Amino acid sequence: MIEIDKLTKTYGETRAVDAVSMTVETGTITAIVGTSGSGKTTLLRMINRLVEPTSGEVRINGEPTHAQKPHILRRRIGYAIQGHGLFPHHSVARNIAAVPELLGWPKDKTAARVDELLTLFGMEPADFRERFPAELSGGQQQRVGVARALASRPDLLLMDEPFGALDPIIRTRAQADLKDIQRKLGSTIMLVTHDMDEAISLGDRVAVMDGGKLVQYGPPDEIVASPATRFVADMVGDAERPMRLLSLIPAADLAEDGTAEGSPLPAGASLREALSACLWSGREAVPVEREGQPAGQVTLAAIRARAERHA
Incomplete structure (x- = not known):
């Protein structure tokens, strides 16, 4: 210490x-x-x-x-x-x-x-x-x-x-x-x-x-x-605050049931990375995996809702 x-x-x-x-x-x-x-x-x-x-x-x-x-x-x-x-x-x-x-x-x-x-x-x-x-x-x-x-x-x-x-x-x-x-x-x-x-x-x-x-x-x-x-x-930075908070939240925290298509994100990836993956691919959700196993999906709507809480 x-x-x-x-x-x-x-x-x-x-x-x-x-x-x-x-x-x-x-x-x-x-x-x-x-x-x-x-x-x-x-x-x-x-x-x-x-x-x-x-x-x-x-x-x-x-x-x-x-x-x-x-x-x-x-x-x-x-x-x-x-x-x-x-x-x-x-x-x-x-x-x-x-x-x-x-x-x-x-x-x-x-x-x-x-x-x-x-x-x-x-x-x-x-x-x-x-x-x-x-x-x-x-x-x-x-x-x-x-x-x-x-x-x-x-x-x-x-x-x-x-x-x-x-x-x-x-x-x-x-x-x-x-x-x-x-x-x-x-x-x-x-x-x-x-x-x-x-x-x-x-x-x-x-x-x-x-x-x-x-x-x-x-x-x-x-x-x-x-x-x-x-x-x-x-x-x-007031404008950057929602994005910075998303970078601190693991995607797994917002994972919900579902089987979105595409390459899965690891559970430790941030919501900011999940948002980027959605926007880059034009998808409404991205799959998440934990230790190689499916752990649900994170939706673009859920990410936006979390960001708006801190806007």
């Missing part, structure tokens, strides 16, 4: 972060979203003491971070940034092994961890170990950057706009990869983004920053359905 208690950072008369308090549960993804200058990156960097707080405290599993030497603390916290920050003259394997080597892991344990992570990220170890960053695509570099941050099994992974440099198609795949890896490893992740869609898609909880203050903190559906301030409402 990560506890942030009245964390504040001032620069002269400016409060970059103003008495922020929040609790991040173990094994969850928290997305911190806000416009440029809202304090989100400063907040993130105070957690691993790349920026020293003016006042307030961060506790990781009950232990105050100020009670540890910064370089020791950072070995417990993974950190991934936009552009990945890979060492260009080191191989993929050496990049991923950087922190385990600093911690004095045995070579065989380090090598096994490198191969484990490459496999987890869908990169065949024999094909990628000895490649250099310049030989990788943007998406592959991003995966290696996250693998490096996870290599020492940190208590917490901090990510600062990790997908900002990727094109939209690769970015969507990278986001899906991250959610999949997080579920498999049970990692605790705090991620900064300026993109509300990304925050809603990735976060188990979303923290909205404005002018250094935490203006709302809660599950994505709560942020979208009940914005606490005009600023949050503007970030969500």
Whole structure:
């Protein structure tokens, strides 16, 4: 558990972060979203003491971070940034092994961890170990950057706009990869983004920053359905709110008896995906399956009715 208690950072008369308090549960993804200058990156960097707080405290599993030497603390916290920050003259394997080597892991344990992570990220170890960053695509570099941050099994992974440099198609795949890896490893992740869609898609909880203050903190559906301030409402976008809520609701929640034609959607697909499937194919309903077995259908009328409730 990560506890942030009245964390504040001032620069002269400016409060970059103003008495922020929040609790991040173990094994969850928290997305911190806000416009440029809202304090989100400063907040993130105070957690691993790349920026020293003016006042307030961060506790990781009950232990105050100020009670540890910064370089020791950072070995417990993974950190991934936009552009990945890979060492260009080191191989993929050496990049991923950087922190385990600093911690004095045995070579065989380090090598096994490198191969484990490459496999987890869908990169065949024999094909990628000895490649250099310049030989990788943007998406592959991003995966290696996250693998490096996870290599020492940190208590917490901090990510600062990790997908900002990727094109939209690769970015969507990278986001899906991250959610999949997080579920498999049970990692605790705090991620900064300026993109509300990304925050809603990735976060188990979303923290909205404005002018250094935490203006709302809660599950994505709560942020979208009940914005606490005009600023949050503007970030969500009034026109986009129904579609964003549909993206948070599994299609299976609206499944009803019936045998619609066409390729079935998995039960975990969202109502937004079901709507797209209906509109793309011109159908009034799409079938849904759960674990390979038919689970009914979702109708266009039901999707529209759900969206209208939040319009």
